[in-house]
Amino acid sequence: MSVATSGPISLKPADFASSAEVRWCPGCGDYSILATMKRVLAKLGSDRSKTVFVSGIGCSSRFPYYMNTYGFHSIHGRAPTIATGLKLARPELDVWIITGDGDALSIGGNHFIHMLRRNVDAKIILFNNRIYGLTKGQYSPTSLKDQKTKSSPMGSPDYPIRPISMALGAEASFAARTVDSDVRHMESVFERAAKHVGSAFIEVYQNCVIFNDGAYAYAADKAIKAEHTVYLEHGKPLVFGKDSDKGIRLNGLQPEVVSLKDVKADDLLIHDEKAADPTLAFLLSRLRHPEFPEPMGVFRAVEYSRYSELVGQQIKAAVAKKGEGDLQSLLRSNETWTVE
Amino acid sequence: MSSSISPADQGVLSKGPGERKPVAKLSSVSIRFAGDSGDGMQLAGSQFGDTSALIGNDISTFPDYPAEIRAPAGTLAGVSGFQIQFSSSDIYTPGDEVDALVAMNPAALKTNLKFVKSGGIVIVNEDAFIEHELKKAGYTENPLSKPLGNYRVIKVPINKMNELAVKDAGLPTKQVDRCKNFFALGVAYWLYGRPLEPTLAYIEDKFGTKLPAVARANALTLRAGYNYGETSELFDQQYQVDKAKLPPGTYRKVTGNEAVALGMVTAAKLAGKELFYGSYPITPATDILHTLSELKHFRVVTFQAEDEICAMGATIGAAFGGALAATGTSGPGLALKTEGIGLAVITELPMVIVNVQRGGPSTGLPTKTEQADLLQAIMGRNGECPLPVIAAASPSDCFNATVEAFRIAVRYMTPVMVLTDGYVGNSAEPWLVPDVSKMEKIKVEHPTQANDAKGFMPYMRNEDGARPWAIPGTPGLEHRIGGLEKADVTGTVSYDPANHDRMTNLRAAKVAGVKPAGVPYLWTGKESGELLLVGWGGTFGHIKQATIELQQAGLSVAACHLRYMNPLPEDLGDKLRKFKRVLVCEINLGQLRMWLRANYLIDAKGFNVVRGQPFVVHEIVDAAKSALASK
The missing domain is CATH 3.40.50.920 (Rossmann fold)
Structure with a gap:
């Protein structure tokens, strides 16, 4: 477990709140994410002094100011770079990255990829509202094609990027999705991420009440979401629907929605989040509304050496091989000569 | 250089059969090795410089190489040169003009003849002066077929002599030609009375166990070149440059980029800290990364980032975490780091940014030197964004400048920029190695207690205008920093106009009040x-x-x-x-x-x-x- 603790720490969620006044719009999905994070840290017994929130720019990136932990509100898209340096200098810290769809996938796309590829032991929470909120309503890299926004009055000509597909393409060792309206599910996913050893990526479907209200109604509205989402559980078949009467089956490499009246549960696609190969997780990341129910939960959770661990091992190996470096001999290395 | 005696002034000295050739004493000599990029001229030149330094001359070197790793062989664009001045007194430059040129092919002769003093020696590899090589260099006729001008041209069949020298070394035919730089080096060693031992030791160390045939061949051709100078009738005399009278102490040869790396490791030691160096490969700064990545037993963390922006961000993150953090780059990279440097200024975190300047704008002249980033360094950021800037005066001064930069960064809690350039970064000179035990420590304080009755105030300043360097992991000092303007003292986000005016002035006054940590x-x-x-x-x-x-x-x-x-x-x-x-x-x-x-x-x-x-x-x-x- 990567959660930093120094003995039993017993804090309440409210103890993680800073004195800063929270300034998101009333009704913003960010509030439930903030509350959930405080609950999860309290539950895990996290040490405030060893927890760091790093963010970029955007509505979500104000998050660190609201947490009574260490925090760094950096510049647009660069939070993964700050977090990488911080983890290399201080591997023992618990580092969370708070980001948005513009911050992580547009201006910060490169850093997002490389942090995951290196398996830097930080947890990325991406608040995906499919819109630029802070700049007041332009289309983002996850906005749907033809979406009308202030900068796309005739509809966005861009094809959207799929964050989980991108994360898996970047070799993410942990990738999950949740939705702001389902705080219990969100809590379980955050907890899983916190305990994951390595990079963890969580996409949160987050509602922007001002510029993109209801974008995720199909996945968030209690009355209909059972028909449009499928909750992933390791080792379990992919079953969904209000009456749990539908499932996903693989036909060759093609997923298809089938009725459990016709097909046995055993013949459905069985989720395997621990598969060494990310192909299945990637296939699940392609399931999109309205053709398919969208998967929620952990797509992939595999463990391999973390970046700071590998870097630390090289240092240990070098010291073991050459001995602790002696500065004066280093300065006198290469060939020297003496002038009397 | 000014006091050297041109070989032309010496006249031709007679030599009887079987006698050693006469030796003329010079106070200073400048020599340039020039050939194709693949001819190993950088190696030959740096070996000549190393040997000269080891025998006690003052030296100054200047590698002059093309941006293309392998431009088409034999072309003017592919010529790579390495110039060394060695002297029996203090010297400050590699010399405007050279006393001797070694030209391995027609292109090298064409591009480098202009650097040779009137009456100077020009050693040419005559085997390379064949039709298609001449054509590639743009010669319509062989320049060696008539007098070149006021030079002493010495034609040596280097290809042929090299082949003969290495024939018993057991080298595959294809690799034979690659040894010829050592033959040329051997000739130059004889001409200026340099010992072969340092280079023989280098060859043994580099190839001895891994590639014994290569080691044998290089050693054989080096000796053959030396003996060729001794026995061939082409050379009528040798030259000697005595030891320089330098201040007493232990010396080594150092390039600017090496000195920056050593300065960083030294600063970390003096501060009792671990060094973090985040960088993205860029000419001519990459050697700093190469040098530091070999020093993991000094607990140096080197991080090769995905881009310049990440290198800067990671450096800021490491500084936030309490490491002694640095990054290095060249002009185009500095442009990319600009936004991050602004963040480092507003968050007032200590770090060092090294800019090995090169020709610009844009990609410009990647391997060439320039000093055109001064205003970028001092002012090239959005907003009022001051930081201290130190410029290194010579290769060995890069060590001092880097250590001084860290002293200032930590004392004043500010990013500090060190300006070097492609010339200083790649050139070498003798360096009087400092005694680390006599260097002043770098005082670092990380608070563990709140600095105010109301709690921890991250932007409360000391007499230097510096804020406290409280690092994550310290209980009770949890605080948030970031790119948004912060309220004076408390560090909360503030949009108050008067506060912004005050903070802008506080940051400016802090940097304006920086006391030099070395000679200004x-x-x-x-x-x-x-x-x-x-x-x-x-x-x-x-x-x-x-x-x-x-x-x-x-x-x-x-x-x-x-x-x-x-x-x-x-x-x-x-x-x-x-x-x-x-x-x-x-x-x-x-x-x-x-x-x-x-x-x-x-x-x-x-x-x-x-x-x-x-x-x-x-x-x-x-x-x-x-x-x-x-x-």
């Missing part, structure tokens, strides 16, 4: 007079040499070489005003001149050339004479 400038000559030459950074040697020559000519000239570019030295305005004329010499179009005029309202003039090459001493001399003649 290097002075040559008297305190007042007719003309003051002002320079900064890697032009120190050339301006110093020019000043000495002007003074020897009886002219009232002094030189001030700035190391502290921002803030400028406290007494600089007064110093400048003691001269009737100020001539600012820089490899740009007048950036320091603008900075001095803006700061001191003086009528400084400029001597500016931007060729991607170091200054030429006699051009500075001429510019100074013109300035003296002006009203």
Whole structure:
């Protein structure tokens, strides 16, 4: 477990709140994410002094100011770079990255990829509202094609990027999705991420009440979401629907929605989040509304050496091989000569 | 260089059969090895420099290589050169012109002949002067077929001699030709009376166990080259340059990039900290990363980032975490780091940013030197965004500048920029190795207690204007920093107009009040007079040499070489005003001149050339004479 603790720490969620006044719009999905994070840290017994929130720019990136932990509100898209340096200098810290769809996938796309590829032991929470909120309503890299926004009055000509597909393409060792309206599910996913050893990526479907209200109604509205989402559980078949009467089956490499009246549960696609190969997780990341129910939960959770661990091992190996470096001999290395 | 005796002045000395050839003593010699990029000229040149340093000469080297790793063989674009001056007295430059040129092919001759002194020696590999090689170099006829001008041309069949020398080494035929740089080096060693042992030891160390045939071949051809000089009738004499009289102590040869890396490791040791170096490969700064990545047993963390922006961000993150953090780059990389540097300034975290300047704008001249990033370093960010800037004057001064930069960064809680350049970064000189035990420690404080009754105030300042460096992991000091303007003292986000005005002024006053951690400038000559030459950074040697020559000519000239570019030295305005004329010499179009005029309202003039090459001493001399003649 990567959660930093120094003995039993017993804090309440409210103890993680800073004195800063929270300034998101009333009704913003960010509030439930903030509350959930405080609950999860309290539950895990996290040490405030060893927890760091790093963010970029955007509505979500104000998050660190609201947490009574260490925090760094950096510049647009660069939070993964700050977090990488911080983890290399201080591997023992618990580092969370708070980001948005513009911050992580547009201006910060490169850093997002490389942090995951290196398996830097930080947890990325991406608040995906499919819109630029802070700049007041332009289309983002996850906005749907033809979406009308202030900068796309005739509809966005861009094809959207799929964050989980991108994360898996970047070799993410942990990738999950949740939705702001389902705080219990969100809590379980955050907890899983916190305990994951390595990079963890969580996409949160987050509602922007001002510029993109209801974008995720199909996945968030209690009355209909059972028909449009499928909750992933390791080792379990992919079953969904209000009456749990539908499932996903693989036909060759093609997923298809089938009725459990016709097909046995055993013949459905069985989720395997621990598969060494990310192909299945990637296939699940392609399931999109309205053709398919969208998967929620952990797509992939595999463990391999973390970046700071590998870097630390090289240092240990070098010291073991050459001995602790002696500065004066280093300065006198290469060939020297003496002038009397 | 000024005091060297041209070989042409020596006349031809007679030599009887079986006798050793006569030896002429010189005080200083400059030699240039030039060949195709694949000919190993950088290796031959640096070996010549190493050997000369080891036997006690003062040396100054200048690698001059193309941006293309392997431009088409034999073309003018593919010529790679390495120049060394070695001397029995203090020298400051690799020399404007050389006493001897070794040219491995027609292209090398064509591009480098202009660097040879009148009457100088030109050793050419005559085997390469064949039709298609001549054509590639743009020669319509063989330049060796008639006199080249006022040079002593010595034609050596280097390809053939090399082949014969290595034939028993067991080397595959294809690799034979690659040894010929060692034959040429052997000839040069004989000519200037250098011992072979250091290079033989190098060959053994480099290839001995891994590639024994290569080691044998290189050693054989090196000796063969030396013996060829001794026995061939082509050379009628040898030259000798005695040891230089340098201050006592232990010396080594160091390049600017090596010195930066060593300075970083030293600063970490003096601070009792671990070093973090985040960087993205870029010419001509990459050798800093190479050097540091070999020093993991010093617990140095090197991080090769995905881009310049990440290298900067990771450096900021490591500094936030309490590491002694640094990044290094060159102009285009610095442009990409700009936004991150602004974040480092507003969050007031300590770190060092090294810019090994190269020709610009844009990609410009990646392997060539320039000083055109001064204003970018001092001012090139959005908002009022000041930071201290230090410029290294020579390869070994890169060590001092780097250590000083860390002292200032930590004391004042600010990013500090160190400016070097492609010339200083790649050139080498002897370095009097400091005794680390006698160096002042770098004092680092991480608070563990709140600094106010109301709790921890991350933007409460000390007498230097520095805020506390409280690091994550410290219970009770949890705080948030970031790119948004912060309230004075408390560090909460603030949009208050008066607060922004106050914080802007506090940041400016902090940097303006930075006390130098080393000499702010290097002075040559008297305190007042007719003309003051002002320079900064890697032009120190050339301006110093020019000043000495002007003074020897009886002219009232002094030189001030700035190391502290921002803030400028406290007494600089007064110093400048003691001269009737100020001539600012820089490899740009007048950036320091603008900075001095803006700061001191003086009528400084400029001597500016931007060729991607170091200054030429006699051009500075001429510019100074013109300035003296002006009203």
